[in-house]
Amino acid sequence: MQELLYKVPGGKMLRIFLAAEQGRIQQVKITGDFFLHPEENLPKLEKELAGVSLTNDSLLFAIKSFLENNPTEVYGFSAEDLTKTILQVNNLAI
Numbered sequence: 375m376q377e378l379l380y381k382v383p384g385g386k387m388l389r390i391f392l393a394a395e396q397g398r399i400q401q402v403k404i405t406g407d408f409f410l411h412p413e414e415n416l417p418k419l420e421k422e423l424a425g426v427s428l429t430n431d432s433l434l435f436a437i438k439s440f441l442e443n444n445p446t447e448v449y450g451f452s453a454e455d456l457t458k459t460i461l462q463v464n465n466l467a468i
Contacts, residue, residue: 376394378392378466386407386408398428410448430461
């Protein structure tokens with residue numbers, strides 16, 4: 375499992391743990407000093423991302439769709455920031 379710590383410009387710290395296989399997320403763990411409410415949506419988001427292709431468009435669509443369909447307030451990062459960070463972790467494995 376790869377790990378990356380990333381400070382979002384003007385935002386909070388994201389720490390991503392990622393296991394990927396054949397270009398798809400197998401497992402992801404998202405931690406950091408950001409705020410997400412309701413908190414129980416974070417494990418739901420992590421579960422939702424399992425199986426998603428590690429491409430910018432697929433990942434961004436999955437994150438945005440989850441946030442739209444599961445009313446969630448996020449402070450400290452955007453869907454774009456999370457997408458960028460997950461893709462950076464994946465690039466470490468290459």
